[in-house]
Amino acid sequence: MYVVIRSIGLLPRWLLQGLGRAFGVWLYMIRSRSRRITEINLGLCLPELSADQQAGLARSSLLATAQTAFETPAVWCKKSKHLLTWIDNIYGQEVLDEALSRGQGVVLLMPHIGNWELYNAVFAENHGPLTALFKPPKQASLARVIRRARMHYGNEMVPTSPRGLVRLFKTLAAGGTVAVLPDQVPESGCFVPFMGQSALTDRLAYRLVAKSGATPIMVALIRNPKGLFDVFYEPLPGLVASVEEAMALKSLNDALEGLIRRFPAQYQWEYKRFKKQPDGLLDPYKSRY
Secondary structure: OHHHHHHHHOOOHHHHHHHHHHHHHHHHHOOOHHHHHHHHHHHHHOOOOOHHHHHHHHHHHHHHHHHHHHHHHHHHHOOHHHHHHHEEEEEOHHHHHHHHHHOOOEEEEOOOEEOOOHHHHHHHHHHOOOEEEEOOOOOHHHHHHHHHHHHOOOOEEEEOOHHHHHHHHHHHHOOOEEEEOOOOOOOOOEEEEEOOEEEEEOOHHHHHHHHHOOEEEEEEEEEOOOOOEEEEEEEOOOOOOOOOHHHHHHHHHHHHHHHHHHOHHHEOOOOOOOOOOOOOOOOHHHHOO
16 A cells, blocks of 8 residues: 555656546546535535536536545655755745744644645745544555554644543643644534534634633645645634634634635535534535435
8 A cells, every 4th residue: 555655656747646646537427425525515515606616616526536536645755855846835834934933833724725745845844743533544555554654744643532632732732743633524423504504613723722721723734726826824712712602613713714715615524524413403415425
C-alpha cells in the first residue's frame, strides 16, 4: 500500500490535479454515490439555487474533492519545504502570529474544505509541530500509512480516546497548538443549526478552548485558479469560555457556513453531515435514495 501511495505522490502537482479533475468528471457522469450525496446536501443547504446551479455546483465539488484525493499522496510523501511552494497567498497571518505570541495555546479548526491535509506540512515547516486527533480507517494497512505520513513532519497524532483527549489538553496547557476538524459527525454532541439544518456538532472545540483559555482560529487552504493554495486564518470571537456552549457552537457553525458560502465548490459536500438527526426526524440520505 505504501509503495503505491508513494509512487502516486512522486507525480507533479499539475498532473495530480489533472488526474483528479478527470476522476471527478467520471464520478459525476456515472451518477456515483458521491454525486448523489452531494446533490442531497446541496438541496438541503442551498435550496435558493436553481436546479441548474445546483447541478453545476455538484460537478465542481466532485472535481475539487477528487483533486484533493489525488494531491494527498504527494502531501503525505513530499518534503515540507517543497510543499511550501504550493502556497500562493496567506490571508490573516497576523491572526495566527498574535495567538502564538500569547503562549496560551492555539486551537486550529480545519474544516473539510480545500486541502486540509496540506496544512500539516505548512504549519510544521513554519511554526513547528502540532498535535491532532487521529481516527484510523478500518483498513489496518491504510491506517499505518496515514499515521506514518502525517507524523513525518514532526506532528503528533493522538487517538480519539480519553488518553488522546488528555494529550490535547496537556499540549494546550504547555502553550502548544492542536488541530481539530469541526465538521465531522461525532459519536455524541449537541444539535446546532448549520446551513439551515440541524447538525449534530462536536463539543470538543468549545471544551478545549473553555478549559485551556487557548485561542481558536479557523484555517482553510483554498485551491486558486493557478492550482496553488491560498491560506486563510480567521478569528472565532464567539467560541470562548464566557459564551454558553450551544451559542458558542452556533457561532462556530456560522463561521463555517460563511467560509463555505465564499468557496462552495471546494467544500466536501460528499460527506453525510446530517446522517444523525434529532429524535423523530429521518436520515435524509436513507429517505432520498
